[in-house]
Amino acid sequence: LLAAVIHGPKDVRLEEIKKPQPEDEEVLIRVNAAGICGSDIHIWKGNLEVHYPLVPGHECCGHVVQVSERDTTLKEGDRVVIQPNFGCTSCYLCRMGKDNLCPSKVRLGVDIDGCFAEYVKAPARYVWPIPDEISDQQGAMVEPLAVAVRAVRKMGNPLGKRVLLLGGGPIGLLTLQLAKQTGAAVILADLVEERLALGRKLGAREVLDVNKCDLAKRVMWLTKGEGIDVVIEAAGATQTIELAIEVVRPGGMIVLVGLPHGTVRIPPTRIVRKEIEIQGSIIYSYDDFRQSIWLIREGMIDVDSLITHKFPLKEIGKAFDVLTTARKGIKVIVKP
C-alpha cells in the first residue's frame, strides 16, 4: 500500500509499505481524506523529534475495513474520524478523564505511523463514527476544530467579551468562528493577507495586519484604552505572548493554544498587578471531539472555506511546498 514516508528532514518519499495489522481492540481504516497540520510540517522540516522512517498525518477521515472480533461498536463500512492521541487508559490522568494530559499518550503520525497512507490503524476507543452529512474533507477538519473547541471552552463564557485572536491559521480561524458564535467580538491579528481576508469573511469584528500597524497601540485604541478581555494565542510565537500581557485588561485572561518554540521573559509583577489568568489548552477531550463532530454536522462552523488546496497523496511533496516555500494556503487536504 502506498504511503508518504519521511526518512529525515525534508526527505519525504512515496513508498509501498506493509498494510498495518490491527491487533486486539484496533480497527483498520481506509483513509479518504487527511489534513496537513503544522506539526506535520515540523516533522517534515525536522523540528520535531521523531523516529524515522515515519508516516506523518493525524487529521483523518476514512471508513472502517476491518474490526477486531471483540469490538461491537464499529463495523466494516462505517465512515469514521480518528481522535489521534491515544491515552494509555491506566495512568492517574487517564483515569481522571484527562487523557489529553497522559504522559505516555501515543500520538498518531508522530509516535506511530499516521494517515498519509492508504490505510491506517487506530484503537477502536479513539475512532468516532460520523454521519453522512459530514463529507470526507469536513471529516478531516474535526480534529483541528476540536482543538479550537477546547481553547474556546477554556476562556469561560465568551458572551459579550472582547477577544484578541493572535494567529489566523486553521486553529485560529476555527476559534474565531466559535468565539463569535458564542457571543464574543473578535479582533484577528495575523501577518498574512489571505488569512485576514478570510477572517473578515468568517466574522472577525476587526482584522489587523501585524506588518502594517503597531498592534498594541491599535488594540488599545480599539478598546478605548480598556484592553482585551481574553487574548487567544494561536500563532505559536513567543513575541505574541509578551504582547498579550500588554493588551489584556486587568482581570483578563490569556489562553495559550499555539506551541511556540523558545522561551518568554515575563515580568511576574505585571501578571500579579493585573491579576492576569494564563491558561494553557492542549488538544482535546472526548467531549471536545464529540462537540466538534456535532458542530460540523449542524453546519454551525464553516470548515470548507478553510480548505484552500487538495492534492492526491502522490503529490504530497507539492502539498508541503504550498504551506512552506510558497507560504500559501490555509488547510491543505491530501486524498490517498
Ligand SMILES: [Zn+2]
Ligand atoms: Zn492537527
Ligand SMILES: [Zn+2]
Ligand atoms: Zn495515561
